[in-house]
Amino acid sequence: MPARPAVLSIRKAPRQRRSAHTVEAILEAAALVLEADGLEGFNTNAVARRAGASIGTLYQYFPSKDALTLALLQREEGAYREAAAAAAALPDWREALVTFIHVSARQQLERPNLARLLDQEEGRPDIRAALDKGHSFIVLMDGILERAGRSDSKLAAADLLAIIRGMTDAAGERGERDPDNLAHRINAAVLGYLNLLI
Amino acid sequence: MPARPAVLSIRKAPRQRRSAHTVEAILEAAALVLEADGLEGFNTNAVARRAGASIGTLYQYFPSKDALTLALLQREEGAYREAAAAAAALPDWREALVTFIHVSARQQLERPNLARLLDQEEGRPDIRAALDKGHSFIVLMDGILERAGRSDSKLAAADLLAIIRGMTDAAGERGERDPDNLAHRINAAVLGYLNLLI
Amino acid sequence: MPARPAVLSIRKAPRQRRSAHTVEAILEAAALVLEADGLEGFNTNAVARRAGASIGTLYQYFPSKDALTLALLQREEGAYREAAAAAAALPDWREALVTFIHVSARQQLERPNLARLLDQEEGRPDIRAALDKGHSFIVLMDGILERAGRSDSKLAAADLLAIIRGMTDAAGERGERDPDNLAHRINAAVLGYLNLLI
Amino acid sequence: MPARPAVLSIRKAPRQRRSAHTVEAILEAAALVLEADGLEGFNTNAVARRAGASIGTLYQYFPSKDALTLALLQREEGAYREAAAAAAALPDWREALVTFIHVSARQQLERPNLARLLDQEEGRPDIRAALDKGHSFIVLMDGILERAGRSDSKLAAADLLAIIRGMTDAAGERGERDPDNLAHRINAAVLGYLNLLI
DNA sequence: TATGAATGAGTGTTCATTCAT
DNA sequence: AATGAATGAACACTCATTCAT
Numbered sequence: 001m002p003a004r005p006a007v008l009s010i011r012k013a014p015r016q017r018r019s020a021h022t023v024e025a026i027l028e029a030a031a032l033v034l035e036a037d038g039l040e041g042f043n044t045n046a047v048a049r050r051a052g053a054s055i056g057t058l059y060q061y062f063p064s065k066d067a068l069t070l071a072l073l074q075r076e077e078g079a080y081r082e083a084a085a086a087a088a089a090l091p092d093w094r095e096a097l098v099t100f101i102h103v104s105a106r107q108q109l110e111r112p113n114l115a116r117l118l119d120q121e122e123g124r125p126d127i128r129a130a131l132d133k134g135h136s137f138i139v140l141m142d143g144i145l146e147r148a149g150r151s152d153s154k155l156a157a158a159d160l161l162a163i164i165r166g167m168t169d170a171a172g173e174r175g176e177r178d179p180d181n182l183a184h185r186i187n188a189a190v191l192g193y194l195n196l197l198i
Numbered sequence: 199m200p201a202r203p204a205v206l207s208i209r210k211a212p213r214q215r216r217s218a219h220t221v222e223a224i225l226e227a228a229a230l231v232l233e234a235d236g237l238e239g240f241n242t243n244a245v246a247r248r249a250g251a252s253i254g255t256l257y258q259y260f261p262s263k264d265a266l267t268l269a270l271l272q273r274e275e276g277a278y279r280e281a282a283a284a285a286a287a288l289p290d291w292r293e294a295l296v297t298f299i300h301v302s303a304r305q306q307l308e309r310p311n312l313a314r315l316l317d318q319e320e321g322r323p324d325i326r327a328a329l330d331k332g333h334s335f336i337v338l339m340d341g342i343l344e345r346a347g348r349s350d351s352k353l354a355a356a357d358l359l360a361i362i363r364g365m366t367d368a369a370g371e372r373g374e375r376d377p378d379n380l381a382h383r384i385n386a387a388v389l390g391y392l393n394l395l396i
Numbered sequence: 397m398p399a400r401p402a403v404l405s406i407r408k409a410p411r412q413r414r415s416a417h418t419v420e421a422i423l424e425a426a427a428l429v430l431e432a433d434g435l436e437g438f439n440t441n442a443v444a445r446r447a448g449a450s451i452g453t454l455y456q457y458f459p460s461k462d463a464l465t466l467a468l469l470q471r472e473e474g475a476y477r478e479a480a481a482a483a484a485a486l487p488d489w490r491e492a493l494v495t496f497i498h499v500s501a502r503q504q505l506e507r508p509n510l511a512r513l514l515d516q517e518e519g520r521p522d523i524r525a526a527l528d529k530g531h532s533f534i535v536l537m538d539g540i541l542e543r544a545g546r547s548d549s550k551l552a553a554a555d556l557l558a559i560i561r562g563m564t565d566a567a568g569e570r571g572e573r574d575p576d577n578l579a580h581r582i583n584a585a586v587l588g589y590l591n592l593l594i
Numbered sequence: 595m596p597a598r599p600a601v602l603s604i605r606k607a608p609r610q611r612r613s614a615h616t617v618e619a620i621l622e623a624a625a626l627v628l629e630a631d632g633l634e635g636f637n638t639n640a641v642a643r644r645a646g647a648s649i650g651t652l653y654q655y656f657p658s659k660d661a662l663t664l665a666l667l668q669r670e671e672g673a674y675r676e677a678a679a680a681a682a683a684l685p686d687w688r689e690a691l692v693t694f695i696h697v698s699a700r701q702q703l704e705r706p707n708l709a710r711l712l713d714q715e716e717g718r719p720d721i722r723a724a725l726d727k728g729h730s731f732i733v734l735m736d737g738i739l740e741r742a743g744r745s746d747s748k749l750a751a752a753d754l755l756a757i758i759r760g761m762t763d764a765a766g767e768r769g770e771r772d773p774d775n776l777a778h779r780i781n782a783a784v785l786g787y788l789n790l791l792i
Numbered sequence: 793t794a795t796g797a798a799t800g801a802g803t804g805t806t807c808a809t810t811c812a813t
Numbered sequence: 814a815a816t817g818a819a820t821g822a823a824c825a826c827t828c829a830t831t832c833a834t
Binding site: 019022053054055056057060 | 817818819820821
């Protein structure tokens with residue numbers, strides 16, 4: 001029951017230990033290439049070379065460049081997504097919000113260039129379509145805001161995510177390293193937004 | 199001694215009226231292609247075709263694709279930059295800030311897809327290096343915040359611009375059309391940031 | 397009003413004399429490669445090389461390999477198709493049939509390997525779909541047989557074309573050179589078919 | 595001293611029953627892939643997958659793709675070849691000829707797509723060279739025609755086989771199912787050829 | 793000055809074949 | 814004997830850029 005088109009899912013599940021290692025090496029190589037050379041230098045041959053694998057091996061596991069990008073996206077966001085979901089599930093909505101922001105700041109400053117470029121890739125139509133909409137961050141944020149009793153929760157959720165993403169991207173780009181400080185500043189903007197907007 | 203590498207500056211200043219018209223046609227074609235087909239479809243041959251010019255003509259005015267991108271960036275931001283500078287020059291810093299935000303919201307919703315894609319291009323190292331740092335928006339914002347008596351004006355300016363850019367990009371992408379409403383929401387976040395952060 | 401999908405039609409009509417020459421050179425190179433190396437060696441890079449053109453030039457005129465194949469098919473069959481139509485239009489159906497066969501034999505022995513390989517390509521679904529069904533040879537043959545008063549004209553037309561194609565292909569492959577002799581033998585089979593089958 | 599190059603012969607004669615079964619599974623998988631996906635989809639990995647074997651196993655029995663193709667060709671033609679030889683051995687040459695044709699029609703309509711594609715593969719130089727000339731159908735047909743007292747037996751044999759192959763290929767491609775009817779029509783052409791050509 | 797034909801390095805992708813396990 | 818991971822040459826196709834006309 002493939003939830004997304006076959007061409008974007010991983011081509012074969014690695015059965016041997018060697019395979020799992022190769023897949024991991026390719027994904028990490030993709031991350032490194034993206035960080036080092038940006039979207040411009042992000043091509044499958046470069047990734048394979050960096051992974052110490054052949055181009056054929058890459059394509060045994062990822063049926064297309066988009067599938068590779070998607071897999072990297074999911075790998076990078078996996079832990080983030082879980083932590084964000086856990087934050088959103090906290091009983092007190094204020095605590096949920098603050099924790100969500102903190103988690104976001106920490107994630108972004110981990111590998112800032114990678115996160116920023118993946119954010120960009122996430123905007124591409126093909127990738128977008130393949131992402132699991134049900135679990136996206138906006139749903140989490142919307143849940144928090146509904147519990148806060150906001151009638152404009154959908155719009156506010158979109159705005160708050162835009163603030164978070166905008167500020168974390170910029171901070172990462174500038175080379176900031178302290179997630180606590182960044183989270184503190186995001187909190188100010190977010191709480192201001194919620195308080196001042198009725 | 200040119201302030202930026204020759205290969206990114208416009209190749210020749212159009213002297214005749216016909217030339218000026220051609221340059222303008224190419225720039226507008228670049229904008230249209232970018233809006234219609236995204237970064238994926240943005241190539242010099244497509245731009246020339248859309249402009250009704252030959253590829254050779256395009257290269258007579260723009261020595262490289264990056265130079266074309268840069269020129270478009272500057273054309274699109276020209277009016278915005280002036281309006282933003284005027285806003286920043288208002289005597290009352292609060293009024294300056296609110297006006298700056300309003301100007302930004304209006305600019306972004308004018309041609310949202312174009313603005314968003316150009317924002318992305320602006321992030322590329324080559325383009326970035328060629329942009330005139332002296333006149334960038336951060337200087338304007340920093341000026342406003344200094345007059346507001348903030349000691350952290352540099353960092354706050356960066357944060358506020360990130361908020362503005364993040365929210366306007368997302369709003370444009372969602373298809374919002376009303377700059378007043380958008381500006382209102384941005385104000386809340388920005389003022390909250392300034393009030394809550396001592 | 398493109399009767400067939402754009403991706404299979406020629407990409408641009410050559411405007412300058414140089415272009416027309418290039419297109420012709422590429423088509424002839426395609427024919428030569430096909431004759432020399434068969435379908436196995438028929439790739440766009442080889443064709444371009446043989447034409448003394450770059451691969452980019454090839455793709456300026458033919459948007460895909462299939463489009464090139466199709467254009468070659470049409471070039472090779474152009475004169476044949478006209479001659480066959482003229483034959484089929486002869487008042488006496490017997491004369492029409494005999495002339496049709498003669499024309500077919502001559503065409504096939506002209507460049508036998510090329511004709512045979514193009515016959516094969518003609519069978520591929522993509523190519524087939526793009527070919528103009530209205531003018532295909534079976535329609536011509538069907539017309540002749542209807543005038544001969546046959547009630548089974550559709551089936552008979554298919555059979556006779558199969559006989560003609562089968563015999564001409566084999567003759568060409570064996571290196572036969574005399575179209576008159578070949579046509580004579582085809583006539584025997586075809587007339588036998590028509591006489592003996594009621 | 596092998597009659598054909600080692601690389602095209604089967605790699606090892608299957609000694610154990612399991613091996614024989616594997617070889618058969620691979621050959622049938624090759625047939626199925628060819629029928630389902632055509633020459634375009636006919637690749638060794640797909641065949642192995644369909645056979646439920648690994649690619650390594652395939653290469654243990656068939657040293658190359660061509661060897662696999664050749665083996666399939668021989669498997670498919672095995673029964674046909676025997677039946678055709680039996681037909682050709684009938685005392686009355688007319689009966690031999692008619693039976694030969696009937697056998698051919700039946701064979702072709704059995705698995706029409708497979709037969710047609712294998713006919714095509716049979717035309718490739720490499721495959722051709724490896725086929726055992728001594729037992730080919732043309733020898734059988736030549737024998738029949740010699741007994742019919744024809745001096746042009748070699749040429750006539752080639753022509754008649756071309757007629758038979760052309761008509762059966764086309765009939766199979768059109769989806770015909772009745773070998774009797776097809777054989778009847780082929781008879782007409784063949785007898786016409788023999789009668790009319792002195 | 794304008795044109796557009798030509799270029800060719802580069803990119804995504806396939807697939808026959810090998811070989812360590 | 815069987816497996817399947819790995820290889821890399823080969824191919825279709827794109828697009829920024831040049832230059833003869």
